[in-house]
Amino acid sequence: MPERIIESFNIKRLDILDDNGNADESLTPSLSDSEIKRIYELLTLSRTFDHHALSLQREGRMGTYASILGQEASQIGSAFAIKKSDWIFPSFREMGVYITMGYPVHMLFQYWSGDERGMKCPDDLNIFPLAVPVGTQVPHAVGAAMAAKYKKDKVAVVCYFGDGGTSKGDFHEGFNMAGVFKLPVVFICQNNQWAISVPREKQTASKTLAQKAFAYGFEGIQVDGNDVLAVYKATKEALDKARNGGGPTFIECFTYRMGDHTTADDASRYRSKEEVEAWKAKDPILRLKLFMERNGLWTEQYQKEVEEKSRDMIDEAVKKEEAIERPHPEDMFAYTYESLTQRQIREMRDF
Amino acid sequence: MPQNSKKLNMVQAINLALKEEMQRDSSVVILGEDVGRYGGVFRITEGLLELFGEERVIDTPLAESVIVGAAIGMAAYGLKPVAEIQFMGFIYPAIDQIFSHASRIRNRTRGRFTCPMVVRTPYGAGIKAPDLHSESTEALFCHMPGVKVVVPSSPYNAKGLLISSIRDPDPVIFLESTRLYRLIKEDVPEGEYTVPLGRARIVQEGKDVTVIAWGSMLHRVLQAVEEFNAEVIDLMTLNPLDEETIFKSVKKTGRVVIVHEAPKTCGFGAELSATIAEDAMLYLKAPIIRVTGYDVVMPLPKLEDYYIPTVERIKKGIEEVMRY
Numbered sequence: 027m028p029e030r031i032i033e034s035f036n037i038k039r040l041d042i043l044d045d046n047g048n049a050d051e052s053l054t055p056s057l058s059d060s061e062i063k064r065i066y067e068l069l070t071l072s073r074t075f076d077h078h079a080l081s082l083q084r085e086g087r088m089g090t091y092a093s094i095l096g097q098e099a100s101q102i103g104s105a106f107a108i109k110k111s112d113w114i115f116p117s118f119r120e121m122g123v124y125i126t127m128g129y130p131v132h133m134l135f136q137y138w139s140g141d142e143r144g145m146k147c148p149d150d151l152n153i154f155p156l157a158v159p160v161g162t163q164v165p166h167a168v169g170a171a172m173a174a175k176y177k178k179d180k181v182a183v184v185c186y187f188g189d190g191g192t193s194k195g196d197f198h199e200g201f202n203m204a205g206v207f208k209l210p211v212v213f214i215c216q217n218n219q220w221a222i223s224v225p226r227e228k229q230t231a232s233k234t235l236a237q238k239a240f241a242y243g244f245e246g247i248q249v250d251g252n253d254v255l256a257v258y259k260a261t262k263e264a265l266d267k268a269r270n271g272g273g274p275t276f277i278e279c280f281t282y283r284m285g286d287h288t289t290a291d292d293a294s295r296y297r298s299k300e301e302v303e304a305w306k307a308k309d310p311i312l313r314l315k316l317f318m319e320r321n322g323l324w325t326e327q328y329q330k331e332v333e334e335k336s337r338d339m340i341d342e343a344v345k346k347e348e349a350i351e352r353p354h355p356e357d358m359f360a361y362t363y364e365s366l367t368q369r370q371i372r373e374m375r376d377f
Numbered sequence: 378m379p380q381n382s383k384k385l386n387m388v389q390a391i392n393l394a395l396k397e398e399m400q401r402d403s404s405v406v407i408l409g410e411d412v413g414r415y416g417g418v419f420r421i422t423e424g425l426l427e428l429f430g431e432e433r434v435i436d437t438p439l440a441e442s443v444i445v446g447a448a449i450g451m452a453a454y455g456l457k458p459v460a461e462i463q464f465m466g467f468i469y470p471a472i473d474q475i476f477s478h479a480s481r482i483r484n485r486t487r488g489r490f491t492c493p494m495v496v497r498t499p500y501g502a503g504i505k506a507p508d509l510h511s512e513s514t515e516a517l518f519c520h521m522p523g524v525k526v527v528v529p530s531s532p533y534n535a536k537g538l539l540i541s542s543i544r545d546p547d548p549v550i551f552l553e554s555t556r557l558y559r560l561i562k563e564d565v566p567e568g569e570y571t572v573p574l575g576r577a578r579i580v581q582e583g584k585d586v587t588v589i590a591w592g593s594m595l596h597r598v599l600q601a602v603e604e605f606n607a608e609v610i611d612l613m614t615l616n617p618l619d620e621e622t623i624f625k626s627v628k629k630t631g632r633v634v635i636v637h638e639a640p641k642t643c644g645f646g647a648e649l650s651a652t653i654a655e656d657a658m659l660y661l662k663a664p665i666i667r668v669t670g671y672d673v674v675m676p677l678p679k680l681e682d683y684y685i686p687t688v689e690r691i692k693k694g695i696e697e698v699m700r701y
């Protein structure tokens with residue numbers, strides 16, 4: 027018997043906007059002018075949030091924070107396609123997703139200032155608390171998708187993680203289960219090329235991350251993660267597919283972490299200035315701006331308004347957060363179990 | 378007392394609890410390895426696939442972390458998953474999920490998301506099984522606030538405790554002694570009854586010594602105390618601990634023997650001894666004695682009978698405190 031090819035795969039890559047904001051019209055998703063403007067405003071708002079968070083941290087007014095600089099298109103582009111009734115399982119670097127979904131911004135500051143109450147997701151959203159351990163949220167998303175499928179709810183589940191997360195066992199176990207049960211889940215990896223100091227090629231010998239999906243029996247696609255239209259289109263299609271019983275999709279957003287890993291890191295110790303400079307030309311916000319300018323959607327005046335509005339919103343959120351009273355020490359006992367234990371009741375007498 | 382009673386062993390009692398809860402509440406689902414078509418390696422879930430279908434009795438891939446991790450996602454979504462880990466020795470990959478997430482979802486979201494799930498797993502030695510099929514590492518899970526740890530010692534309590542665990546709003550680790558599975562039969566009522574979590578039970582009253590045990594050890598304790606005037610406490614729930622019942626008994630008897638199958642160092646007996654020493658020291662007439670497994674790697678079957686506390690060793694422990 028001769029050897030035969032019994033299975034083969036092609037890995038797609040989706041780009042719509044080039045660095046100068048020219049769009050491939052055959053691929054451009056149908057978004058109204060006002061939706062495109064809304065996306066631009068969310069990109070700007072998220073960057074403003076990020077900038078403020080870094081300053082607050084430097085001033086000692088906030089704790090360690092993981093910047094989203096450079097990854098705004100991956101986050102806003104994907105989240106813009108998500109419905110409020112969908113479920114989201116984020117990692118710790120998804121502030122743009124929270125903001126796009128309409129999560130109260132002052133609560134994000136509250137969380138990063140070390141107050142659990144900031145992660146009490148409002149009732150009209152289903153965003154799980156951000157996962158600090160890398161990759162452990164993948165099984166949760168799979169479980170929620172199983173539950174949604176069992177209840178015949180028309181919702182999709184979205185799970186975010188980084189390139190480092192793809193090395194974890196939970197990534198494998200979760201992807202495998204999602205494939206076996208054909209679950210309504212969209213996995214979004216923000217491949218920002220770094221996991222703290224470990225570059226993407228040291229994370230896996232695979233040429234792409236997207237190709238990993240095929241081993242689990244579903245489709246993976248790489249998209250230009252700095253192209254908000256490409257990310258939106260890929261996510262929208264994957265979500266529609268999930269809602270219609272088509273099973274999971276893996277989207278690798280090829281992007282770059284422009285800042286340090288967190289405020290506790292100094293990236294200049296492990297990567298070159300040249301590398302960072304080269305990615306500056308691919309800035310996701312600049313690119314959408316050029317696209318909008320070409321299409322008569324952007325003016326200096328508009329830019330000023332958007333920036334001002336973002337700054338005001340963030341200033342207000344910071345003020346609101348800083349006016350919140352510290353939690354009472356008793357508060358740390360209150361949510362261990364639904365009711366207090368005999369021992370906790372005695373321990374609480376310390377306060 | 379509800380309707381009919383039947384003589385059932387623990388396997389049948391647990392199966393009945395699962396069946397009745399699944400009939401009562403369509404949000405209860407089972408997931409794990411071989412739980413569906415095969416009915417579980419100990420036949421705990423036998424017949425449930427036929428009754429409830431594969432959407433509710435889910436044969437999963439062989440992957441402990443995602444079994445528990447998916448259960449967390451299901452629970453947050455509004456289901457009441459009962460996950461089975463085939464043996465306690467294989468739960469360790471899922472500890473990350475239990476410790477890092479199940480235990481703290483309620484806290485971290487101020488109650489917006491909760492984790493009403495049960496992780497059932499067979500534990501303990503005495504069935505001549507291969508490596509890692511005889512573990513009793515219950516103390517690990519008691520060190521994690523946000524998780525409850527329940528260990529039934531008889532068919533009646535197994536059913537009532539499992540029903541309470543499934544209905545509990547927080548994650549429960551439910552440990553089933555493999556040695557007890559088919560060892561004893563007792564009257565188990567059909568239909569609804571519960572045994573509350575967080576409450577110990579006085580199995581027999583006595584004046585001279587309090588003997589504390591749970592799960593697999595209880596039966597050896599009951600044999601060992603025959604010649605003594607001993608009060609026997611079956612903890613049933615290790616965490617949260619029913620301190621009240623323990624203090625009351627210790628204050629009465631003034632002597633304590635704690636019996637468990639796990640190794641002595643950092644076993645749950647250490648927590649019990651310290652708790653009693655802190656709060657009831659002045660009532661004690663004798664040192665607190667622990668009769669436990671040894672500080673060794675759990676031996677394979679040829680030596681396991683030397684490892685598990687015997688009736689003789691428990692008697693010796695009681696005699697020791699009775700010297701005072």
Ligand SMILES: Cc1ncc(C[n+]2csc(CCOP(=O)(O)OP(=O)(O)O)c2C)c(N)n1
Pocket residue numbers: 119158159160187188189190191192218220221222283287
């Ligand atoms: C399980 C686990 N190991 C280590 C860490 C410490 N840590 C935090 S982020 C990180 C790198 C994550 O890289 P990646 O998944 O690419 O996400 P990114 O930070 O780039 O967004 C590490 C090692 C952690 N949080 N969790």
Ligand SMILES: [Mg+2]
Pocket residue numbers: 188189190216217218219220221222
């Ligand atoms: Mg990364």
